[in-house]
Amino acid sequence: xxxxxxxxxxxxxxxxxxxxxxxxxxxxxxxxxxxxxxxxxxxxxxxxxxxxxxxxxxxxxxxxxxxxxxxxxxxxxxxxxxxxxxxxxxxxxxxxxxxxxxxxxxxxxxxxxxxxxxxxxxxxxxxxxxxxxxxxxxxxxxxxxxxxxxxxxxxxxxxxxxxxxxxxxxxxxxxxxxxxxxxxxxxxxxxxxxxxxxxxxxxxxxxxxxxxxxxxxxxxxxxxxxxxxxxxxxxxxxxxxxxxxxxxxxxxxxxxxxxxxxxxxxxxxxxxxxxxxxxxxxxxxxxxxxxxxxxxxxxxxxxxxxxxxxxxxxxxxxxxxxxxxxxxxxxxxxxxxxxxxxxxxxxxxxxxxxxxxxxxxxxxxxxxxxxxxxxxxxxxxxxxxxxxxxxxxxxxxxxxxxxxxxxxxxxxxxxxxxxxxxxxxxxxxxxxxxxxxxxxxxxxxxxxxxxxxxxxxxxxxxxxxxxxxxxxxxxxxx
Amino acid sequence: xxxxxxxxxxxxxxxxxxxxxxxxxxxxxxxxxxxxxxxxxxxxxxxxxxxxxxxxxxxxxxxxxxxxxxxxxxxxxxxxxxxxxxxxxxxxxxxxxxxxxxxxxxxxxxxxxxxxxxxxxxxxxxxxxxxxxxxxxxxxxxxxxxxxxxxxxxxxxxxxxxxxxxxxxxxxxxxxxxxxxxxxxxxxxxxxxxxxxxxxxxxxxxxxxxxxxxxxxxxxxxxxxxxxxxxxxxxxxxxxxxxxxxxxxxxxxxxxxxxxxxxxxxxxxxxxxxxxxxxxxxxxxxxxxxxxxxxxxxxxxxxxxxxxxxxxxxxxxxxxxxxxxxxxxxxxxxxxxxxxxxxxxxxxxxxxxxxxxxxxxxxxxxxxxxxxxxxxxxxxxxxxxxxxxxxxxxxxxxxxxxxxxxxxxxxxxxxxxxxx
Ligand SMILES: Cc1cc2nc3c(=O)[nH]c(=O)nc-3n(C[C@H](O)[C@H](O)[C@H](O)COP(=O)(O)OP(=O)(O)OC[C@H]3O[C@@H](n4cnc5c(N)ncnc54)[C@H](O)[C@@H]3O)c2cc1C
Ligand SMILES: Cc1cc2nc3c(=O)[nH]c(=O)nc-3n(C[C@H](O)[C@H](O)[C@H](O)COP(=O)(O)OP(=O)(O)OC[C@H]3O[C@@H](n4cnc5c(N)ncnc54)[C@H](O)[C@@H]3O)c2cc1C
Numbered sequence: 096x097x098x099x100x101x102x103x104x105x106x107x108x109x110x111x112x113x114x115x116x117x118x119x120x121x122x123x124x125x126x127x128x129x130x131x132x133x134x135x136x137x138x139x140x141x142x143x144x145x146x147x148x149x150x151x152x153x154x155x156x157x158x159x160x161x162x163x164x165x166x167x168x169x170x171x172x173x174x175x176x177x178x179x180x181x182x183x184x185x186x187x188x189x190x191x192x193x194x195x196x197x198x199x200x201x202x203x204x205x206x207x208x209x210x211x212x213x214x215x216x217x218x219x220x221x222x223x224x225x226x227x228x229x230x231x232x233x234x235x236x237x238x239x240x241x242x243x244x245x246x247x248x249x250x251x252x253x254x255x256x257x258x259x260x261x262x263x264x265x266x267x268x269x270x271x272x273x274x275x276x277x278x279x280x281x282x283x284x285x286x287x288x289x290x291x292x293x294x295x296x297x298x299x300x301x302x303x304x305x306x307x308x309x310x311x312x313x314x315x316x317x318x319x320x321x322x323x324x325x326x327x328x329x330x331x332x333x334x335x336x337x338x339x340x341x342x343x344x345x346x347x348x349x350x351x352x353x354x355x356x357x358x359x360x361x362x363x364x365x366x367x368x369x370x371x372x373x374x375x376x377x378x379x380x381x382x383x384x385x386x387x388x389x390x391x392x393x394x395x396x397x398x399x400x401x402x403x404x405x406x407x408x409x410x411x412x413x414x415x416x417x418x419x420x421x422x423x424x425x426x427x428x429x430x431x432x433x434x435x436x437x438x439x440x441x442x443x444x445x446x447x448x449x450x451x452x453x454x455x456x457x458x459x460x461x462x463x464x465x466x467x468x469x470x471x472x473x474x475x476x477x478x479x480x481x482x483x484x485x486x487x488x489x490x491x492x493x494x495x496x497x498x499x500x501x502x503x504x505x506x507x508x509x510x511x512x513x514x515x516x517x518x519x520x521x522x523x524x525x526x527x528x529x530x531x532x533x534x535x536x537x538x539x540x541x542x543x544x545x546x547x548x549x550x551x552x553x554x555x556x557x558x559x560x561x562x563x564x565x566x567x568x569x570x571x572x573x
Numbered sequence: 574x575x576x577x578x579x580x581x582x583x584x585x586x587x588x589x590x591x592x593x594x595x596x597x598x599x600x601x602x603x604x605x606x607x608x609x610x611x612x613x614x615x616x617x618x619x620x621x622x623x624x625x626x627x628x629x630x631x632x633x634x635x636x637x638x639x640x641x642x643x644x645x646x647x648x649x650x651x652x653x654x655x656x657x658x659x660x661x662x663x664x665x666x667x668x669x670x671x672x673x674x675x676x677x678x679x680x681x682x683x684x685x686x687x688x689x690x691x692x693x694x695x696x697x698x699x700x701x702x703x704x705x706x707x708x709x710x711x712x713x714x715x716x717x718x719x720x721x722x723x724x725x726x727x728x729x730x731x732x733x734x735x736x737x738x739x740x741x742x743x744x745x746x747x748x749x750x751x752x753x754x755x756x757x758x759x760x761x762x763x764x765x766x767x768x769x770x771x772x773x774x775x776x777x778x779x780x781x782x783x784x785x786x787x788x789x790x791x792x793x794x795x796x797x798x799x800x801x802x803x804x805x806x807x808x809x810x811x812x813x814x815x816x817x818x819x820x821x822x823x824x825x826x827x828x829x830x831x832x833x834x835x836x837x838x839x840x841x842x843x844x845x846x847x848x849x850x851x852x853x854x855x856x857x858x859x860x861x862x863x864x865x866x867x868x869x870x871x872x873x874x875x876x877x878x879x880x881x882x883x884x885x886x887x888x889x890x891x892x893x894x895x896x897x898x899x900x901x902x903x904x905x906x907x908x909x910x911x912x913x914x915x916x917x918x919x920x921x922x923x924x925x926x927x928x929x930x931x932x933x934x935x936x937x938x939x940x941x942x943x944x945x946x947x948x949x950x951x952x953x954x955x956x957x958x959x960x961x962x963x964x965x966x967x968x969x970x971x972x973x974x975x976x977x978x979x980x981x982x983x984x985x986x987x988x989x990x991x992x993x
Contacts, residue, residue, distance in 0.1 A: 372790075397700055483671060563795070564710075568723055568725065569723050
């Protein structure tokens, strides 16, 4: 019997695993997809919110503000791209200025530092590409941007380094309470654990409802985005939000930590929890809204579009902690925005509760840091030269857009919880994340994956075994 | 730091022809840098024939055409490095490259010839809604899988875009055992060569649907189908209600090529927004003296013969530049107008020009039974009847130097399409 079984390897499950892995215990993370960070944690805005948004006193408000405060040092320790670029909430009419002030007060109550309401001139001086129609803005200097993939992967790596077992392509079908623990039925057999952590994202209601009488209801709310070429990545330097209007919640325009520009998200409640497709209406609506913030949206520079699902719980707040009617069953449910920002804190808090419950002792051998895959492109000429001298694989370019080398790809494959798919390589190295979206590097990455993992090229997939790229040899069908 | 008179970036047909021309014009201090493991550029994956009709008066395959230049480069003993990626050029013409053996290579050049070719436009540029499954490939990437690696990227194929690579791949996929269901083209005309439509689609019964585009992609893991819709030719927006579901496991995109000018931008070379390539004069010199450009990096060509010609000229002028024999003086602007989308070059220094300067250009639409005219300021000096002009086929006119030198004070050469 495991001490702990965590369901879901998104940013939340990975964070709980990281935080618990500093204790002496046996732990398994069960994930239905083939890699960590395959669902909501891979498709969001990547903003480290400063915390003025949530209602004072709510779980969201508390977790957000704590998360925002610890994020910088957390990312430094785990070598995760993070940048405190500050954020702006724009108002477009003088009547809306009092709403900025109300937001500032709410932020103050939540404990957000440094919030200021700016007048039109101050805003335009900070962001010259904004629309002249802007009337003022709330400035949050503590707002930041983070690489959501790395925030998830790094935490999962730390958990793995400290002995956590990960089972991928394993879906939890059912859970039963047994004696002093739980029996977990998966599509790959059963396992038992004393404590279960529910970090199943949009499916966290299903998992909870199998055990607890306090039913949860999660509605997936789709958010669509357009991602732009680095060439226009400096259109704005802060994260630019809009005050909600009669037209609904606004969209944001932000640089990403890697220097691209991101525009989105839309917000549409849907039924199908698997539907992360983009839609013509969604994409055109975000662009139309973004045009209100910035003078012109460089549509010719879109390199991809994507959508993610918010796990919106009916109660409106995060559901975190032990279910009061099911001892040993811990929820991290309804973790919609600011879930990314809050994830490290959610992990720490749940780990502390579980450690107390199971009377866990800390390890003496805990490894608390990790190094990321080298970001070759960002190195100086001299640093590049010396890396190639050490390891000639750094002299072989695989991805021309993001300047990723063979050495980085191999590192991504062979590190703990290494990449097995093209998407896995992309999230760990950025090969394929640039302007040609893998047109150039995919054949090369397939070759390396197949060599390093001893796979037939026809088995190399985009993200799961059904998403293979090469289906047969030439002339096989003749 | 290493020193070379001439550094050529890219060892495709443009780079090779430029190198040979430099050598033949008397400068042998040349280095070609190529990021692939072989010379020849994109031609290595173009195993169909139809190359070299103009140059060799015979039909060669891509690798055969490239092979002739590669052999010559080797015979002449021109220096080249493979697996070497150029990562930077600056205005002082210091070229930085990396490879496994040398690590970082920095070369001070007297002249640089840009010959990096072009890249394919990806799905993002089209913003087609739907899922993001495996099975969406740019046509050139699929060409590499099939022709170089020997693997089929799918069995039931829809091709979006009727650029030449898409047309060639429609035939190739068919010959290798796939079923190509259709080629959709959003414009009312194809972007490819007429001969490719006949030989790659018509001969195999593959329908070409003009004024059609893909409006949705289905399948979460691997493509399972696409919606194809008719578009309004005036707005190019899909007409609601016309969408048709087509089952397929593969969507190939042949939706345009973009000259690969990341490096040129680093050297602050001025880029022409229409071609997305450097702005050049009659000597194929960019806005930075001593940096030249030729081939697909300059503007996208349909025929390799013209790439080779253009590159040979760049090589010749690079040698002249190093010898200090370039004369610029005043220039005459070349202006594409009315129906002509762009022209290369965009200015001519008569003092420096060859006896004949070739101006290459494309029209912005299909024109039937029109005249192609050249004006020297307001004086019409050329008026050619054209049965058809289409954006898919590059056109050219020859401008004798004498036209310019005979007219002191001439300010511009205009090229345009006229009804009569
Ligand atoms: C459009 C959008 C924008 C957002 N922007 C921000 C932002 O800017 N800042 C911010 O702080 N937050 C943001 N968020 C919120 C943030 O992305 C989420 O809160 C966070 O990613 C949730 O992480 P998670 O681990 O709970 O969920 P997920 O990442 O979805 O992970 C859940 C995992 O559980 C697995 N799973 C589910 N069911 C099972 C099962 N039965 N068996 C096994 N495995 C299972 C899934 O496969 C998945 O990997 C945004 C969210 C969205 C959708
Ligand atoms: C699919 C296809 C079908 C075609 N069909 C025909 C046809 O039937 N008949 C015909 O006449 N023409 C055809 N063409 C056109 C012709 O092949 C091209 O116009 C020609 O290859 C362009 O030559 P280039 O040297 O400019 O570019 P490329 O052949 O693309 O060569 C550029 C070279 O530069 C290298 N390079 C780029 N950047 C760097 C860097 N940073 N460092 C080092 N090296 C670099 C590249 O690896 C490449 O080898 C076809 C083209 C394609 C793509």
